[in-house]
Amino acid sequence: MILDQLKNDLTVATRNSDVVCRDTLRLLLSAINYKKIDLGHDLNDEEVLTVINNEAKKRRESIDVFTKNNRPELAASEKAELIILETYLPRQLTREEIEIEIEKLDLPNDFGQAMKIVAPLFKGRADGKLVAEIIKSVIQ
Structure with missing residues (x-):
């Protein structure tokens, strides 16, 4: 489970005095806990x-x-946190991979209908803005 991995990594970061990793994981676990309270149940991996x-x-x-x-100093700090967070996310598809997948589909010329078809296919695997941009270029 991802949550167990996060907790274990927090322990390791704390023992190794890795302040950036420790603080990032604490903030992430706090956000997960808020979501758990909001939904009223333990979160699954998705x-x-x-x-x-x-x-x-x-x-x-x-x-x-x-x-x-x-x-730049604040941007660098955020970038360090982003690198840590991205280690727990599945690999994101590249623009080329998304274009290849979208071109295989027979999409309607209406952007909204095309997004309804394509968005679930790339959920969690690609940035939604990038997918929307590619769809716009394909249907025009």
Whole structure:
């Protein structure tokens, strides 16, 4: 289970005095606990991955903001946390892999209908914005 792995890795990071990893995992476990309370049941691996993905997305957005506002030290800190979070996520598909998969499908010309077909196929395996961008280019 991913949750057990996170807890074990937190223990290892604490013993090794790896402050960045320890703090990142603590924040992640806290977010998982909040989601558990919100849903009212223990999270399965898919739900835990969703929380990890949400936390990674927050880090990516923060990196963009800090980079645009010329705050490289804060961007570097967020980048270090993002690297740790990404170790728990499945490998993301590349743009080329997504394009190949989408081109195999017979998609309607309506973007909304195309997204309804494609989004479930790539859930958790690719960034939704990237998938939407590729769909727009394919149906035009």
